[in-house]
Structures are given as structure tokens and as C-alpha cells.
Amino acid sequence: MGKRQRKRNRERRSEIILFPDRHNPLLQITIATSTPAEMRQLCTSYWSFEQPGKWTYPARSLRLPSGQAANLVAARYCQTLALTLLCPVCKDPFSVSSRQELVTKAPWCPDRYPRTPEVLRNPCPECQQSVRDARLQEQQARQEAEEARRAQDARRAEEAAEHARRDEALIRSKVPGIFAEFDQYVSRSVPKGSMPAAEFLLLTAIFEACSVGSAPAMAELPLGWTGAPEADKGVLLALLNATAILPASDTPIESFRVDNVDGQPIVVLGQPDLIRWRVGSTRDRVRAYLHDLETTYAADPELVNDVAHEVRTMDTLLLMEYIDGTLAIRYDYPPVPEHRLYELASVLGQALAHGYTYGQVLAMCWGAIASAVAWRVRTPGVTDSQGSSAAVTNLVSRVDRVRMNRSSVPEYATPTWLDVPPAVKPARQALTRLSVRATPVQSSAGLPVDTLE
Ligand SMILES: [Zn+2]
Known part of the structure; x- marks a missing residue:
């Protein structure tokens, strides 16, 4: 009532x-x-x-x-x-x-x-009571909704866990078969055709890395294969698509996942960064294939140029790591400011293209950092970050001066603290072999043949 x-x-x-x-x-x-x-x-x-x-x-x-x-x-x-x-x-x-x-x-x-x-x-008291009742109802409704949500979350988590258990069981049952198929493929496959310089160099590096066991996964290489991890991922994918490389059998089970294709669950590679690698054919065939590739490359100045460019890029990235590392480890300075990185990469690339070896450019970087630090110490009001930036300025003028005066530049060795990505050394060696085998036309075209290791 x-x-x-x-x-x-x-x-x-x-x-x-x-x-x-x-x-x-x-x-x-x-x-x-x-x-x-x-x-x-x-x-x-x-x-x-x-x-x-x-x-x-x-x-x-x-x-x-x-x-x-x-x-x-x-x-x-x-x-x-x-x-x-x-x-x-x-x-x-x-x-x-x-x-x-x-x-x-x-x-x-x-x-x-x-x-x-x-x-x-x-x-009035009655209205106050109805406000209290409404609040209470609201609170109850909220509580009920919250409980329902929690129950649903728990149900979903349970379903997901059940799903994950089923998937893992399926993966564990299928993976040995997948690797057995790779084995069969490797024993039959005969690599043919050419490939771009970046793929050629990475395949060379992987071939050498898996002379014993398998080649490391991207997740194990902080600087990737070449110093440019994102670019490396694309090259690895291209090599995988060409079946020039395949997942090695010690690839962890976590890199696989289950996909549904037309309602059928199938096991696929889901975490590319965890894949360890092997070459896509027998070692003898891959060795012969790489030798043939080098012959093709050596006969074509443009292809040799492509390889030289790839190697210069790797050396440039490594020298940039060297500069930031020296600033941090020796002087406790911040890295080279972002807005100067492009200029830094250009001057390093130019110095290498002019025929200075990696070791010589390293020596010039060392000198440029040392004089930037000396300037920072004797100049009041200069920040550490400005000191790091000055290293780039110094390097630009130092490279110019050395070229103008044709002064001799010493060669410094890579310090032990610097992590050298695994593709760098095999890539330099491949370029040396190509340069030696290349016709004189390429040598006179300005390739830094005699300055490479
Ligand atoms: Zn009232």
C-alpha cells in the first residue's frame, strides 16, 4: 500500500x-x-x-x-x-x-x-530511506555484476588453460614428425638459383655458424646477425621461404603454436624469434651452391657492389655501437644524440666507401671521441650530451682532414667488450674472396679491394 x-x-x-x-x-x-x-x-x-x-x-x-x-x-x-x-x-x-x-x-x-x-x-525519513535502499540495491547489483565477471574470468582462464594443455599435447605429438619431414627434405633438396646480396651473406653466415650443431635464434642475438635485427628478420624469412634454411631440431617447443585451418587444428611455427636454424640441404650441396653463387657474384660488378654495400652497412652499425659503448664505458657519457645519428652513419659509410678499413675508421672514431672529451673537460658549461655530440662533429672534420692530407691512419683492433654480430666476419671474408676473384674492371671501379682483410 x-x-x-x-x-x-x-x-x-x-x-x-x-x-x-x-x-x-x-x-x-x-x-x-x-x-x-x-x-x-x-x-x-x-x-x-x-x-x-x-x-x-x-x-x-x-x-x-x-x-x-x-x-x-x-x-x-x-x-x-x-x-x-x-x-x-x-x-x-x-x-x-x-x-x-x-x-x-x-x-x-x-x-x-x-x-x-x-x-x-x-x-523526509521515508525519502532518505528510499535513497538508502536505492544505494543498497545499486551496491548489491554492482557486487553481483562483479562476482559474475570474476566467475566468467575464472571460467575463461580455465578454458584457456584447457585449450593451452590440448594445444601443447598436440604440438608435442606433431613436432617430431615435422622435424622428420625437414630431415627428408634436406636429404633431397638441391639448392638452385641466385639470391640478393643480403640473403647470400646471411646464408653464408648461417652455413658457417652451423658447422657444429645449429645456428642461433634471433632471440639469442641482441644485435641480430648483422647489427640490424629488424632487417635480419626479413632476410631470414626470405631464406626460409626459399627453403635455403629450415628450423633446426633443437628449436624450442615454445616456438610452435596450433592454428585452425578449415576447422582442423594444425601445428605451425608461431614465434619466429625462437627458431634455431639449419641449412635447407646437405652441407656439401650448400657449400657447392655458395661457391657457385660467389662465382656468379664475382662476374658481376653490380652484385659485388651490393655485397660491399651490405658489408659497409654492417661495419657502420658496428662502429656506431663502438662509439656509444666507448662514450658509456670509458667516460660515462650518454649515447650520441638521436638527431646526429644519420650524420654519424653517413660519415662512417663514406669513410668506409673511400677505402678506409674498419680498423682505420675505428681508430678515427677513437681519436674523435678523445678530443671531444678533452674539449668537454676544458670548456665550462658544456654538458656530457654535448660532449657525445661533439664526437660526431670531430669525426666529420677528422675524416675530411685525413682524406685531404692523405695522412696515414693506424688500424685499431675491435675491443673485447664490443659484441660483434655473427654475420660480420663471414661477410667481410666473402667480400674479400669476391674482390680477389672479380675482374680488374671492378678493382679500377674504386672497390676497396686492397684494404679489406
Ligand atoms: Zn519525502
């Missing part, structure tokens, strides 16, 4: 009295007609007043003959509405049970008690 309905039912069997009078009522009291006369009388006296601020009878003078206090009787036998005090939510008049309660709602004095309906700041 709603609030209004209850009120109507109550009024039907009740007497309603308005105070101070029925023309300008401020309080309305409702007393059930079944209430004994002395109680009705006491309630009426209790709430009676002529104007706010003064009750007709002082509370302590009002008692039942039994001694019961009037406020208790009034609270029990009548409902009192403060007609001009409205709830901000339901807009109904406030219900009060005693004089004390009334004066907590509005100032009980003639000039301040509201004579016309006024909305109070706080909601």
Missing part, C-alpha cells in the same frame, strides 16, 4: 485538526476516531498554539491522570504534519512526532517559522 493510500485510509476514519486555525494552517494533526477521549484531548492540547514561538500549554503541565507524559501520548495517538515544511524529494509535508522534532526542522519563532510552503534541504 502506497504512502498516499495509507494516508487516505487513515483520514477516512479519523478526525483532522488544524493549527493555529483552519484558514492559515501550519500543523495538521490526525487522530483516529477510535482513540479514547482523554488521549484525544491531550494530543490536541499538546499541539495547540496561536502563533509559532509559543505553545498554548507548557509540555510539563500536560499529563494523563495515570502520569504518562503528553509527548509520548501524542507520538503514539496522533500523526502530525508540518504543512509548510516540504520534503525536497517527495514534496510532501514533513511528519513530526513531537515539539522537539518540529523545532529541529524550522526555527520555532514568530518571524522565522515558514508561513507558506517551503522546501527544506534534507529529505
Whole structure:
């Protein structure tokens, strides 16, 4: 039964009295007609007043003959509405049970008690309760949703774990067969055709790396095969697509995953960086193939140039590692600033292209760093980062000066702390072999034949 309905039912069997009078009522009291006369009388006296601020009878003078206090009787036998005090939510008049309660709602004095309906700041107890109920419901709903979500997450995690267990079992059962197929392929395959310089050099490096066991996975090589890991990944993929290389049998099981193809689960290589490598044919055939490739390359100046360019790129990247490493290890300086890296790579590439060996350019880098550090130490206000940047400036002028003066440059050895990517040495050796076998036309074309190791 709603609030209004209850009120109507109550009024039907009740007497309603308005105070101070029925023309300008401020309080309305409702007393059930079944209430004994002395109680009705006491309630009426209790709430009676002529104007706010003064009750007709002082509370302590009002008692039942039994001694019961009037406020208790009034609270029990009548409902009192403060007609001009409205709830901000339901807009109904406030219900009060005693004089004390009334004066907590509005100032009980003639000039301040509201004579016309006024909305109070706080909601009535019923509205407060419904706000609390709504909040409670909301909280419960949130809790339930949260629990449902957690249960769903747990279910999903369980499903995923079950899925992973099934996949792993499938992978473990299929992988030996996959490697057996590779073995069969390797024993039958005869490599043919040419390939770009980058692939040729990486295949050469992998061939040498797996003279014992298998060649390392990308994940094991912090600088990749050549110093440019991202580019290496593309070259490895091209070699794999050409079946020039294949996954070695000690490739970890984690690099495989299960794919669904037309609803059928099949085991595929899912983590290329974890794959260890072998060559895609027998070692004898690959050796012969690489020899034939070198013959093809040696006969074509453009191809030799391509190889020389690849080797210069590897040397350039290695020299950049050397410069940053020396700045950090010897001097505790930051690396060369990003905005100077392009310039640095250009000057290194040019020096190498002009015929200076890797060891000679290394010596020039060492000198450029040493004088940049000396400048930084004797110049006030220069930061370490500016010192690192000055090494590039020095190197540019040093390379220019050495070329102009045709001065002799010593050759420095690679320091032991510098990690040399595994393709660098075999690539330099391959270039040397090609340069020796190349026709004189290429030598006079400016290739740094006599300066290579
Ligand atoms: Zn209300």
C-alpha cells in the first residue's frame, strides 16, 4: 500500500485538526476516531498554539491522570504534519512526532517559522530511506555484476588453460614428425638459383655458424646477425621461404603454436624469434651452391657492389655501437644524440666507401671521441650530451682532414667488450674472396679491394 493510500485510509476514519486555525494552517494533526477521549484531548492540547514561538500549554503541565507524559501520548495517538515544511524529494509535508522534532526542522519563532510552503534541504525519513535502499540495491547489483565477471574470468582462464594443455599435447605429438619431414627434405633438396646480396651473406653466415650443431635464434642475438635485427628478420624469412634454411631440431617447443585451418587444428611455427636454424640441404650441396653463387657474384660488378654495400652497412652499425659503448664505458657519457645519428652513419659509410678499413675508421672514431672529451673537460658549461655530440662533429672534420692530407691512419683492433654480430666476419671474408676473384674492371671501379682483410 502506497504512502498516499495509507494516508487516505487513515483520514477516512479519523478526525483532522488544524493549527493555529483552519484558514492559515501550519500543523495538521490526525487522530483516529477510535482513540479514547482523554488521549484525544491531550494530543490536541499538546499541539495547540496561536502563533509559532509559543505553545498554548507548557509540555510539563500536560499529563494523563495515570502520569504518562503528553509527548509520548501524542507520538503514539496522533500523526502530525508540518504543512509548510516540504520534503525536497517527495514534496510532501514533513511528519513530526513531537515539539522537539518540529523545532529541529524550522526555527520555532514568530518571524522565522515558514508561513507558506517551503522546501527544506534534507529529505523526509521515508525519502532518505528510499535513497538508502536505492544505494543498497545499486551496491548489491554492482557486487553481483562483479562476482559474475570474476566467475566468467575464472571460467575463461580455465578454458584457456584447457585449450593451452590440448594445444601443447598436440604440438608435442606433431613436432617430431615435422622435424622428420625437414630431415627428408634436406636429404633431397638441391639448392638452385641466385639470391640478393643480403640473403647470400646471411646464408653464408648461417652455413658457417652451423658447422657444429645449429645456428642461433634471433632471440639469442641482441644485435641480430648483422647489427640490424629488424632487417635480419626479413632476410631470414626470405631464406626460409626459399627453403635455403629450415628450423633446426633443437628449436624450442615454445616456438610452435596450433592454428585452425578449415576447422582442423594444425601445428605451425608461431614465434619466429625462437627458431634455431639449419641449412635447407646437405652441407656439401650448400657449400657447392655458395661457391657457385660467389662465382656468379664475382662476374658481376653490380652484385659485388651490393655485397660491399651490405658489408659497409654492417661495419657502420658496428662502429656506431663502438662509439656509444666507448662514450658509456670509458667516460660515462650518454649515447650520441638521436638527431646526429644519420650524420654519424653517413660519415662512417663514406669513410668506409673511400677505402678506409674498419680498423682505420675505428681508430678515427677513437681519436674523435678523445678530443671531444678533452674539449668537454676544458670548456665550462658544456654538458656530457654535448660532449657525445661533439664526437660526431670531430669525426666529420677528422675524416675530411685525413682524406685531404692523405695522412696515414693506424688500424685499431675491435675491443673485447664490443659484441660483434655473427654475420660480420663471414661477410667481410666473402667480400674479400669476391674482390680477389672479380675482374680488374671492378678493382679500377674504386672497390676497396686492397684494404679489406
Ligand atoms: Zn519525502
